[in-house]
Amino acid sequence: MLATGYKSTAQLDNIHYLPPIKSTIINGNSLGQSQVILSTPSVVTISVTVTTGNGVPIVGSPFSVVNGSPSTITLALAFNALSLLDEETGIIQTDKGFVLTSTDEFIVTYKAKSTNDIQTDVYTSKGQAALGTEFFWGGFPNTVAMNHKNAYLGIMATEDNTSITISGYDVNCVFRQGLVPNAITANTILINLNAGESYVLECLSDQSSANVCGFIGAQILSDKKIAVNNGHSLGGDTDATAKDLMLEQAVSTDYIGTEHIVVSGNSSLNNLIIEKVIIIATQNNTDIAINGGATVANINAGEYYIIDGFNYSANNNMYIETSNPVYCYQQLRGASTKNTVGLNLIPPISCRMPKEINEIPFIENNNGLIMSGGIFIITRSGATVLVNGSPPAALPQSVTGNTGWVSYKETGLTGNIKVTSTAPMAVGSITANGAAGSAGYYSGFVKFPEIQLTTIFNSSSAETCLDSISILDEFDSYQWLDGGIPVVGANDPSFQTFGEGIYSVAVDFNGCLDTSIQIISACPIILAAELAYFIGDCSKIEWESITEINISHYQIEESSDGYIWKQLGTNIESKGTGSYYSKMISSTSANTVYYRLLSVDFNGEKKEHGIIAPNCFKLDEIIGVYTLSGQKVKLDEFSSSGVYFILYADQRVEKVFLN
Structure with a gap:
């Protein structure tokens, strides 16, 4: 049985992990003031417990939260449980991060x-969508090497004895x-964390050209679930003078996808070149296409x-399609100035996204700095959208290359924001000052639906085959x-297979048709004979199948x-199924004494169906005894227990079992 699960609400969850990040202070720039804000759709007051990684509740915990009245946790200036000092970096921490x-959700x-109010950023916890065992680091090139432009990685464990491997980066x-910015030089970093422990890496751009x-694209693997933050505490694919906080919480590879719609920020048309998108592949041979056009790149x-x-x-x-699931990050501007860049992990479009976001807290306020508040909305074409109960001032914008979806960009918002749609949607915030x-x-961010496969043992092939899907x-x-x-008539959650086949199911969710669920039966072929066999003048091989499932x-x-x-x-x-095959053969070598037949399924897996060693010149006698692997056995040694094939001069093959 194979099973996976997903949550349809992603960022709305009842448990959240916030790993720490690496802070930097350069003449008042970078991370100085920070807040964690709790909001909920619940009209009944809920209680939220907040602890550091070692399980100790923070001051004020538990916090009371109700819809319309978010709760704000103000953190210590610059360095705190979520923002590390130099001397805490690259070293396991036991009391950092928040759980x-x-x-309630x-x-x-x-x-x-x-x-100095020059740098700001915001990220949302992804809830349990943030937990997983495989991640790829996401951010942008820093372009210019400077002693305060960095890349950071924050990791937090959810279980004891969690083994983590970080690899795949430039050697x-x-x-x-600690205080040494280039002390770690290993090509692979191995760490072991207990529940609640955290580890932060910093990669300063001036310490190596690499x-x-x-x-x-560095890969982060673990044997138990972890949470990951990534980005830059100062960075961006800009020039030397332009930089900003670029903070984001990642999701595991379970929650990424192949279709993304990206909405531009507040750049003027001439400055859109700064609003870049980076695609990070998680599988080899990944094609990338833009706005319904041809493939523009193939990456591993x-x-x-x-x-x-x-x-x-x-x-x-912008509509981006890929042939395999990818991470899609956006570097966007809150305004036309080039140093207002922020980092956005773009969710893949999905019919399983929610219809309501309730609520985005204090959209125009970032630690006391009042900003222009706005939101992105990506939803299905024809959907009715409301922002705080009213239609948005912005009109829906069609998406080149995908007529099923539209985007909105609504500005001039203040306070707490509720967004609803009659169809699935993704909603993001954008602010500037x-x-x-x-x-x-x-x-x-939603996970693939939970699927259960039931198998049945096939006695003819002595292998297990797919029987039903739920x-x-x-x-x-x-x-x-x-x-x-x-x-016809197959409209239930469970489906009885017909043996061979490539099965899929179209499901309707929130008025949106999802066709992404596909299951290929892996049941092997069953042959009429254990071996293919020669006839006539030894120039032809014949075989017949009883059943063929998933055979290419x-x-x-x-x-x-x-x-x-x-x-x-x-x-x-x-x-x-039930087909007869005949293949004329002509050996390429005078020394050929063995032939074998292979079946190859649609996944590229091969199965051997027997080895034969023909002899067309001696009749009415046994010409060889062979093991399953094709090794010839001397007749006087043909007594050990096992399975053997006896080959006669007239090409008859007999399978025998010795105990």
Whole structure:
């Protein structure tokens, strides 16, 4: 049985982990003041407990939160449980980070600004969507090497004895350990954390030429669930004078996808080049296409591709498709000035996104700095959208390359924000004040539906085959398909398979049709004979299948010793269950004494169906006894227990079992 799960509300959750980040202070720039703000859709007051990583409640915990009255936790200036000193970096911490829990669901917003009001940013906790065992580091090249432009990684464990491996970065990258900014030089970093413990890496851009961009796409693996923060406490793909806080909480690879819609920030048209998008691949051979066009790049796992802002359409949005799930980060501006960049992890579009975001707290206020408040909305075409109960002033903007979705950018907002749609949506905030800008998404990250596969043992092949499929999550309707063709009457959450086939299900959720669920049966082929066999003048191989499931084609291979094999001729395409096959053969070597038949499924897996060693010149006698691996056995040694094949001169094959 295979099972996975997902939450449809993502950032709205009853447990949140906030790993610490690396703080920097440069002449009043970077992270100075910070707040954690708790909000909820609940009209009944809920209680939220907040502890540091060691389980000690912070001052004021538990906090009372109700819709319309968010609760603000103001942190110590510059360095605190969520923002580390140099001497705390690259070293395991036991009392850093926050764990926030409640019996009810709530939203966690982290807001930070510099003491000189030049830098700001905001990120939202992703709830349990932030927890996983595989991540890839996300951020942007720092472009210019400076002693205060960095890349950071914050990790927090949820269970004791969690083994974590950080790898895949440029081997010339160096990292801070305590007061030494280049002390860690290992090509792979191994750490072990207990529940609540945290670890922060800092990669300063001036310590190595590789540090400018070499950490992008680094892989973070763990054997138990962890939470990850990434970004820059000062950074950006800009010039030397332009920099800002770029903070974000990542999600695991379970929550990423292949389709993204990005809405531009508040840059003027001439400055859109700064509003870049970076795509970070998690699988090899990942194609990237923009606005419904042809493939513009192909990258492998850990590699990245930067899309500049000139690819935004006239409607101020961009549609990005990839052939495999990717991380999609946006560097956007809160205003036209180039030093208002912020970091946004873009959620993939999905029919399983929520219809309500309630509530975004104090949208125009960042630690006392009053900013222009605005939101992005991405929802289905034709949906009715309300902001605080009223239609938005902005009109829906169509998306080039995907007519099913539209975007909004609503500005001039203040206070607490509630957004509703009659269809699934993702909502993010964007704010600015002079050179300070920030952004963060409040919804969108959902996991693949929970699927249960039931198998059955096939005695003919002595292997296990797919018997039925069940979707454990609740949808509005179901339609099962076999090979892309709807199965009449198959409209229940569970589906009995027909043996062979590539199965999928179209589910309706929130008025949106989702066709992303596909299951390929892995049941192997069953042959009429254990071995293919020769007939006539030894120039032809024949076989017949009883059942063929998930089979792409066959191959015939030859060998002179039974160990080294090479394919003979081209692939023989599968014809389906109950098919007869005949293949003329002509050996490429006078020394060939063995042949074997292979079936290859659609996943590329091969199965061997027997080895034969023909002899066409002696009749009416046994010409060989062979093991399952094709090794010839002397007749006087044919007594050990096991399974053997007896080959007669007339090409008959007999399978025998000796005990």
